Each structure stands twice: as structure tokens, then as C-alpha cells.
Amino acid sequence: MNVTKYDSNNNERGVTNLFDAFFNRNLTDFWGSDYSITQPSVNIFEQDDRYSIEIAAPGLTKEDFKVEVDNDYLVISAAKENTNEEKQGKYMRHEFNYQSFSRRFYLPDTVDADKIEGKYDNGILFLNVPKKEEAKTKSPFSVKIK
Amino acid sequence: MMYTIARPVKNRPITSQMINRRRQAAIRTNVLKLENAYELQLSVPGFSKNEIEIEVKENQLFISGKPSDVQENTAIRKEFVKGEFQKSFQLPNEVDVENITAECNAGILHINMPLLPENKIRKVNIQ
Numbered sequence: 092m093n094v095t096k097y098d099s100n101n102n103e104r105g106v107t108n109l110f111d112a113f114f115n116r117n118l119t120d121f122w123g124s125d126y127s128i129t130q131p132s133v134n135i136f137e138q139d140d141r142y143s144i145e146i147a148a149p150g151l152t153k154e155d156f157k158v159e160v161d162n163d164y165l166v167i168s169a170a171k172e173n174t175n176e177e178k179q180g181k182y183m184r185h186e187f188n189y190q191s192f193s194r195r196f197y198l199p200d201t202v203d204a205d206k207i208e209g210k211y212d213n214g215i216l217f218l219n220v221p222k223k224e225e226a227k228t229k230s231p232f233s234v235k236i237k
Numbered sequence: 238m239m240y241t242i243a244r245p246v247k248n249r250p251i252t253s254q255m256i257n258r259r260r261q262a263a264i265r266t267n268v269l270k271l272e273n274a275y276e277l278q279l280s281v282p283g284f285s286k287n288e289i290e291i292e293v294k295e296n297q298l299f300i301s302g303k304p305s306d307v308q309e310n311t312a313i314r315k316e317f318v319k320g321e322f323q324k325s326f327q328l329p330n331e332v333d334v335e336n337i338t339a340e341c342n343a344g345i346l347h348i349n350m351p352l353l354p355e356n357k358i359r360k361v362n363i364q
Contacts, residue, residue: 128265132316147282147317149344180276186265187280214282214344 127185130192139228142202142220148189149214156216160204161195167216168193201226264302264322275332277348283319286341291348293337296328300346331358 131148144165148156151169159166171190198204202220209218267278281289284302292299301323328334332350339348 133314134312134317135314136311137313138311145317147280147344149280149282150278151343180269180271182267183270184266184268186267188267211343213285214280 128187129189130194131189133194135196140222142222144196144216144218144220146194146216146218147214148192148216149187150189151211151214153211153216156209156211158207158209158218160198160207163198164195165198165204165207165218165220166193166195167218264324266324273352275350275352277326277346277350279324279346279348280344281341281346282317282344284341284344284346289341289346291337291339293328293334296330296332296334298326298328298337298348298350300324300326300348 131146133147134145136143136145146167148169151171155169155171157166157168157170159168169189169192198220201222203223204220206221207218209216211217265280269276269278279300281302284304288305289300289302292301301321303321304319328350331352333353334350336351337348339346341347
């Protein structure tokens with residue numbers, strides 16, 4: 092499988108995007124979007140002892156997610172089976188749909204992949220990726236002079 | 238402009254790249270036509286129901302959100318912002334504005350707008 096770098100500025104298509112790029116404005120704000128987003132956005136934060144990852148994928152339940160460590164990669168995917176709860180109707184505008192996606196991230200050697208934990212809250216999947224003991228940033232300490 | 242999404246990060250020049258990023262944080266909306274109602278679905282990840290306000294003025298629907306927590310600023314990758322937003326919609330005549338209901342579930346705000354029965358739509362006769 093090929094790994095391509097995810098470019099957050101280049102993953103959008105559609106005519107409005109061309110206008111936005113050309114005029115440097117958000118036409119989408121006025122008229123709505125002419126395409127549907129299926130890839131959730133991700134924030135990554137680094138702390139002294141861990142990385143935290145936030146994946147904005149509203150409309151799922153925690154059972155829909157699959158988080159796997161594949162060699163050096165963290166693979167986050169979701170697949171929601173279309174259930175009967177789905178309302179019968181017709182979409183007049185469809186700007187987002189996060190029912191099925193997959194994103195992968197390279198894990199540096201310094202993280203402890205066995206201890207990754209997560210929770211799903213208000214449409215965001217939070218993952219906690221702890222660093223290995225030796226990689227944690229230590230607070231400065233003084234050395235005694237004999 | 239109807240709504241603003243996120244303020245630019247302080248002390249950084251605004252580049253076209255950042256404007257693109259800001260747009261990514263826009264509140265995306267699905268509009269679903271049901272048998273006798275419209276349903277709006279707004280993607281509001283991270284928002285709980287107490288952080289969102291919905292108002293109906295005549296036949297306009299105003300939705301606003303204000304995060305109650307401050308986001309950490311140590312991001313090494315940032316593709317979305319949970320920021321203040323305002324969004325408004327013009328409601329069609331056939332919507333029964335008195336009976337609009339909403340619920341916020343798993344980061345999606347569902348707004349249900351029932352339709353008036355055919356004979357109750359306000360019509361004006363031309364004399």
C-alpha cells in the first residue's frame with residue numbers, strides 16, 4: 092500500500108474551491124459547499140509525556156471506530172453500517188458524511204504504542220499516545236559541585 | 238458575511254494557507270427532506286448542547302455556538318478549530334416555526350422543522 096502525505100489544503104475539490112483559491116475568499120461561506128467532505132480533520136498536540144490526537148468525526152459511536160497499530164503506523168478507520176434507524180429522506184444538500192474513512196499516521200520510535208488509549212466524546216475521537224519513559228522531557232535539575 | 242469561524246492565531250501573518258485552514262473549520266451542513274419535515278444536520282464536533290443556542294426570528298433561524306473551554310495551543314498539526322460560530326438560514330413558508338425541535342448528538346446538531354399542513358400555509362388573496 093502506498094502512503095501519501097495528507098495535505099489539508101489540497102484535499103478539497105469543487106468549483107467553489109477554485110473561486111476561493113483565486114479570490115482568496117470563502118465563497119463557501121455564502122453559498123454552501125458543492126461537495127461532501129468524508130475525511131475527518133485531525134489535530135495533534137505534543138506534551139512533555141505524550142501526544143494527543145483529536146479526530147473530528149461526528150455522527151458515529153465508539154463501536155464504529157477501529158484503531159490499529161500496523162508496524163510503525165497508527166491506522167484510524169471507521170465504518171458505519173447503514174442501519175434501519177437511518178431516516179428515509181432525500182438530501183437537498185450534503186456537505187459532510189463521515190460514515191467511512193481511514194487515516195494513518197507515522198508513529199515515531201519514542202512512543203509506547205502498546206499504551207494508546209482513546210475515548211469518543213461529542214463527535215471527537217481523542218487518542219492519547221504516551222511517550223516512552225526515556226523520551227519524556229525531564230524537568231531541569233541541579234548538579235551538586237563537590 | 239453570515240458567519241465567522243475562527244480567529245487567526247495571534248502574532249502570525251495571515252497567509253492564504255491560513256485562510257484555507259479557517260474555511261476547513263466552517264460548520265458543514267446537511268439538509269434532509271423528509272416526508273413532512275426538513276432536517277438540518279450541522280457538524281459541530283466538540284460542542285455540547287449547552288454551548289449552542291438556536292433562535293427563531295420571524296422566518297429566520299439563527300444558530301450560534303460559543304466554546305466554554307479554551308483550546309491548548311501546542312498543536313503540531315491543526316486541521317480544525319472548535320471556535321465561535323454563527324450561522325443563519327431563511328426558512329421557507331411551509332415550515333411550522335412554532336414546532337421546531339433540536340437535539341445534539343455525537344457532534345451533530347439535528348434540527349427538525351415540521352411542515353405545515355397544506356391548508357394552513359398563509360396565503361394572501363389578490364383583490
